[in-house]
Amino acid sequence: MNRFTATLASQLVAAIPATGPLIQDAVRAEPGLVTGDVSLATQLDLLILSPFQAVFHRGVLAETIAEGPFLIVVDGLEECEDKRGVEEFIDHMLAFFEKHPSIPLRIFIASRVEQHIRERLETDPGVMVGNLDNYSALKDIEKFLEASFQMAAKRDRVIRAYVSARGEWPTKSDMHALVKHVGGSFVLASTIFKFIVQSATPEDPLTPMERLPLTLSMNGLDGLYAQTLARSQHLPHFQNIISIIARLELSLPISAIADLLGIQAFEVVRVLLNLQAIIHVPGNDEKGEVTLCHTSLRDFLTIESRSGPFFVPRSFHLRLSYYSFTSALEDNEDWAEYYGKNFSHQHLRSLTSVEACDLIDEVEHIKARQSLSVDRLPYHAFLCTMFFCSIVWNNPPNLGSFFVHTHRVYRTIGASSGMS
DSSP: OHHHHHHHHHHHHHHOGGGHHHHHHHHHHOTHHHHTOSOHHHHIIIIIIHHHHHHHHTTTTHHHHTTOOEEEEEEOGGGOSOHHHHHHHHHHHHHHHHHOTTOSEEEEEEOOOOHHHHHHHTTOTTOOOOOGGGSOOHHHHHHHHHHHHHHHHHHOHHHHHHHHHHOOSSOHHHHHHHHHHHTTOHHHHHHHHHHHHSOOOSSOOOOHHHHHHHHHTSOHHHHHHHHHHTTTTTSTTHHHHHHHHHHOSSOOOHHHHHHHHTSOHHHHHHHHGGGTTTEEOOSSSSSSOOEESSTHHHHHHTOHHHHGGGOOOTTHHHHHHHHHHHHHTSOOOSHHHHHHHHHHHHHHHTTTTOOHHHHHHHHHHHHHHHTTOTTSOOHHHHHHHHHHHHHHOSSOOOOHHHHHHHHHHHHHHHHHHTOO
């Protein structure tokens, strides 16, 4: 939830420019507001609530609030994996509104009712809970799909040629079957649409018209995930790229993923371009993060009975810890180094329930990759270092300062032995 408040603050400034100077003053006084070094409650107070209150009490919003209160919409709150952060956000906002009931501000949360969300919202008298199970989204989904296919036809020459020769596509019966198939899920509707209209590849040469009936035979998202992933399965580094995306603690740019793996950015792009129906791929290698279109893809990839050949075992955290650790030892001052210094130890913690045989397999993977990455720390040195950490720290702290000292040691060893 660290970036959540910063996003809200930027949108607050866009909606109410008068809050801009107040937010700037708050950041100057407390830089931790943008680095995430202060609590979420403090971020909400200083970046959102206090600036809003200040401009409200100055009368800046007098004309606007005559039409109604300001509204903050939070969509898909259940998809946030930081459950404690979600709980802190809800608790703090409820406390704020209890203290300031007349403030012209409202929060609209659209979310599946997960336990950690439900237990906080359903018992508060200041919260109005609406159940969308009583509302059918089928007509909305149909409108969404119709508009989406119309836009696709404008961009896709094959679809236009088909419509010119055969008439309407999708047909009314196709659309009815598609709407029925998605079962009221906008997520499934959006993902299926992207799958249908994605560009053909040598491994998947089907046209959108041929792909639509195939989609209707798939069993929910799992079949679609498997079908989509298969489009890049033959490409170099596919399994490593998919595995690292599934197990990362923080979404990263394309270049950072490439740096962690010790490969070129174009090799990551090559794999991901075929997967845009299920993975958001930024248009710039250095900016924007690679993210999953829906968190259910991570569930799919990390449950072997569902993903089969695409399964990403928990033991991959060892490999990812190695990639992160070696990146942290470099002086590049980039995302990969930042990630390594802040998250390598978290991947080690994730190995507590992994079977020894699985860890041995991961060591063999690291060993095999070692010959391809001659500039990286030898894998046996990494394993010895991690063993040392496990002895010294039962609960390792953030290893940022440790990496600095380790880096100096290995540089010294390398210089004395002639290693690069």
